[in-house]
Amino acid sequence: MKLKIYGFILLLFFSAQIHAVLNISITQGVESASPIAIIPFAWSSSPVLVDADVSNIVTLDLARSGKFSPMPVEDLIAKPAKPEDVHFNTWRVAGIDHVVIGSVEKQAENQFQVKFRLFDVFKGEQVLGYSIPATRESLRSVSHKISDYILESITGLKGAFDTRIVYVTSQQTDKKIQYRLQVADTDGYNPQTLLTSDEPIMSPTWSPDGSHLVYVSFEKGHSEIYSHNIYTAKREKISSYAGINGAPEWSPDGTRLALTLSKDGNADVYVMSLADKKLTRITRHWAIDTEATWMPDGKSLVFTSSRSGKPQLYKIAIDGDSRPQRLTFEGDYNANATISNDGTMIAFVQGYKNSFKIAVLHTETRLIQTLTDGPLDESPEFAPNSSMILYASQKQGQAILAAVSTDGGHKQQLMLSDGEVREPSWASSKK
Numbered sequence: 001m002k003l004k005i006y007g008f009i010l011l012l013f014f015s016a017q018i019h020a021v022l023n024i025s026i027t028q029g030v031e032s033a034s035p036i037a038i039i040p041f042a043w044s045s046s047p048v049l050v051d052a053d054v055s056n057i058v059t060l061d062l063a064r065s066g067k068f069s070p071m072p073v074e075d076l077i078a079k080p081a082k083p084e085d086v087h088f089n090t091w092r093v094a095g096i097d098h099v100v101i102g103s104v105e106k107q108a109e110n111q112f113q114v115k116f117r118l119f120d121v122f123k124g125e126q127v128l129g130y131s132i133p134a135t136r137e138s139l140r141s142v143s144h145k146i147s148d149y150i151l152e153s154i155t156g157l158k159g160a161f162d163t164r165i166v167y168v169t170s171q172q173t174d175k176k177i178q179y180r181l182q183v184a185d186t187d188g189y190n191p192q193t194l195l196t197s198d199e200p201i202m203s204p205t206w207s208p209d210g211s212h213l214v215y216v217s218f219e220k221g222h223s224e225i226y227s228h229n230i231y232t233a234k235r236e237k238i239s240s241y242a243g244i245n246g247a248p249e250w251s252p253d254g255t256r257l258a259l260t261l262s263k264d265g266n267a268d269v270y271v272m273s274l275a276d277k278k279l280t281r282i283t284r285h286w287a288i289d290t291e292a293t294w295m296p297d298g299k300s301l302v303f304t305s306s307r308s309g310k311p312q313l314y315k316i317a318i319d320g321d322s323r324p325q326r327l328t329f330e331g332d333y334n335a336n337a338t339i340s341n342d343g344t345m346i347a348f349v350q351g352y353k354n355s356f357k358i359a360v361l362h363t364e365t366r367l368i369q370t371l372t373d374g375p376l377d378e379s380p381e382f383a384p385n386s387s388m389i390l391y392a393s394q395k396q397g398q399a400i401l402a403a404v405s406t407d408g409g410h411k412q413q414l415m416l417s418d419g420e421v422r423e424p425s426w427a428s429s430k431k
Contacts (some may be wrong), residue, residue, distance in 0.1 A: 022188030022401065024064060024423070028411040033069040034154065036062060037091065038100045040073060041116070042081050046106035051189075052139035053145070054104055054114055057220075060187065061147035061161045065387070066410025067154075071096065083117060090125040096121055098154060102146075110136050116146055118153060128153045140189060160384040160426075161186060166194075166204045166213060167401065168423040169416065181215065183230060186426070188414060194230060206427040207250050213425075214238065214248040214257060225259060227274075239272070247291045251298050258282075258292035258301055269303050271318055282318055291336050296343045302327065304335040311335040313348060313361075327361060330368060336378060340386035341428070345406060347371075347380040347389050358391050360406060371408040384428045393420045 025185060026233065041055040062068040077094050080086045080101055084126045091099055102116030112135070118128035128149060134142040141162055148159025163186055181195040181204060195201060199218035206213060213228045223246050225239040239245045243262035250257060257426045261279075269282040269292040283289040287307035300317045305324070307314075312334050314324040328334035333351030340347075342364060350359040355374040362369070379392040385408065393402040395413065399420035404411050414421070 020189070022184060022414040022416060024188055024414050025140070027413055028409070034068060034097045035071065035095055036068045036098045036100065037071045037076060037094075037096045038062070039076065039079050039081070039102070041102040041104050041114075041417075044103065044105045046104070046112070049136070050141065052136070052143070054116075054139065054143045055102060057140060057143035058100065058150070061144060062150065064187070064406045064412060065147075065161075066153060067151065067157075067387075083092065083119075083126060086119050088119075088121050089267070091121045092139055098150075101149065103151075104139075105344060112136075112139065114139070114142050114146070141186065144185070144187075157387055158385045160387070163384055164210070164427045165390065166423075166425045166427070167421050168201050168204065169421050181213070181228075194233070202423060203247055204423060204425050205249055206425055208428055209251060210427040214250065216246050216248065225257075238274075238277075244421055247376045249293050251294050252296055253298055256298075258294060260290040260292070269301065269316075271301075271381045282316060283324070286288075293337050293339055295339060296341060302337045302339060302346060304337070313337050314348070328368070335378065338380050338382055338389075340382050340406075341384065342386060345382075345383060345386065349378050349380065358389060358404065360389075369408065371404045371406070372402070372411075377402070379422065379424060381424055381426045390424045390426050392424060401402055 013389065038059045059070045060181045063070050070111045074162050074226050077090060086099055099119045099121060100116060105113045107113055113131060114134050115131045117126050120127045130149060132142050144162035147161040151157055151159040164183055165186055166183045168179060168181055170177045176198055179197045179201045180193050181201050182191050182193050184191040193393045197217060197219050202216040204213050204215040211229060211231065213230060215226060217226055223245045224237060225245045226234045227238050238257065239259060241261055241263035244267055246259060247260040248257050256272055257274060259270055259272060260267055261270050266286060267288045267290055268284060269289045271282055282301065285307050287301055287305055289305045292301040292303040300315055302313055302315050304311050305314050310332055313327040315327055316324040318320060331350045331352050335349050337346050337348040346361040346363060348359060349356050356376050356378060357370050357374040358372040358377045358380050359368050377391055377393045388403045388405055390401060390403045393400055398423050399422055401414040401424050
């Protein structure tokens, strides 16, 4: 959730262990998911590495996508290791659309070669095959790349398994709360702490190339915006004006930030050039204007404003020559927008009678579709391929992350084994 100026949604902080892993469970599947058989990869000159079992990682990735229904290993009718062992008639009878086989060969100390082949059962032919070098440290990343290749080959949809998410956790220690900014793979593995603070951390957002984050920190006792290089750990203070410094959002080309400032008396939307820190004021209104996010062309912003009496979404050109265009009219609360990479969908938080759900506005038809059940869903964030929306939610009073497909048919939950988690953001790439 970006820095909230409104009091309509309470900001809930939470506890989590520093190395806690996000455990993912699928809560609603898609009946039309394509049946696929992923044969356990053969490992040569090395035992199977439990936390880098390539075929198992691919299986879990494809199941999480909502596009596939992998056959359980115990139900596999055969386990072919070579192309000539794939008997298409047998798999057709079993109702399987695609078969994946592969191997992991250890070639030297900490050097592996991962090979895989994808077969179309009904065509009776191989449609994809790669041989990819890997190290012990990169085996999981290579596994996610294989999942990306398979997804794109079959569906035409670019994969997003080999990317990362960022989120904020906190832990109660003695009489204070300790906050952590953490980055992990999209399946919850390899969590890394980038920042620890005794004061809240909010609104982490990825740069387009996945190398930096911007976020709001209260470590000096008031809100400030920082840029953080995730590889060098170098931090740069971006904004520390009097009053509110909040809701930072990268432009599509990574050269500017949209942000909310109240330095001139009222909360308004500004755009900052990162090269020289020059500010351009975008909105001028007595109401609260905040939570600006960029349209893909970088020429306009969608933001939240209370100028109609209640929070609603508006669109405005950044050249300052146009008046804001109101986008939402239904519900008591429409805020916290995020936009798909192709600009065809705007996901946002919609509130009715103290119940907050994730909804999508289809920009061409202006139709709104509610995707989640609430009662306190917030901070929506599109996956890089726009097939899923990551958001913050609650389960039995516990703060968790969740994801829903953009058609609402596939849902999953991401929970820490010990603690709570919020403020998600999904990287558009893995540099």
